[in-house]
Amino acid sequence: MPRSEATNAAQVDAGHIVELERALARVAYLLTRVRRHDKAMVQCGLTMDRASVPLLRLLADADEPMRLGELATRLDVEAPHVSRQIQRLEKAGYVERVADPDDRRAQRVGPTESGRRAVEAVREVMRGWMAEALADWSPEDLKAVAVLNHRMVDAFLDHAEVIGDLGATARDRPSA
Template sequence: MVEIEKCLTRISYLVGRARQHEYPMAAAGMDLDRAAVAILRRLAETEPMRPGVLAGLLAVEASHVTRQVQQLERAGYVVRATDPHDRRARRIELTDAGRAAAHRIREASRIGMRMALADWSDDDLRQLAGLFHRLVDDFITHADVPAAGLGPV
């Protein structure tokens, strides 16, 4: 367990570095902050959704999503549309420009990934993807459960 925790800490550090965000943004020809990119990418993977639902999926406060959505609206990447199930509510949805931007970001991010994992076999990559999915799912399942022996978190 110690080695897994060490590796996750290193991955978290590497992913959180400013360069890790700046390079794909430059390659994609865009200037968005990390939070806006996370929202753009999440919306590209799903149906349009209410800001509160989006905040829950990203594990952030709704006000945080509102600020980022405003930035994405100004850039022409998202619009707020009426929720067909509740005319009083609004959903966030990508525009064509938003879908294209999410695609450019995804492709720019994959360049570094391809370079880093170029020597891995297809089987190793499939195993890694499967284990990462399992890891994330288990972390989400146990996210609100205090660690044993540590008391309330």
């Protein structure tokens, strides 16, 4: 859709956009609350701070170890923040540093087997909570919400690429 049509569509559906933004803010809040994180860690039997989880998930989903700068860019955070989190994850045995094959002076970071298991444990807990909360939803509704959410994220990623946002990119998209 050309930019002017997209702008016009957003203006026409401004009320829907407001409600969508509110719903997304509520979801983000619910998924990132400290109590939820703490309960998930207890249920998983893990000790990991909240900021480490998305970082470890990103590493576990990557095809290969990543440089710290790329991690910071993809997570849209400052490099020192990533460096501190990587040190914590490394100390806990969840990640390891490896030589960068493209630059002898640089290092990349990848998950250990323990880190991969930790990510899967967190995902399993979160999926369980979602399944409980959505137990009375029909399979069709669940599929529709999943499809529409992927479509929305893809649109956000496309827009981010248009405006030059170097954070999440199309390669972060799940395979169909």
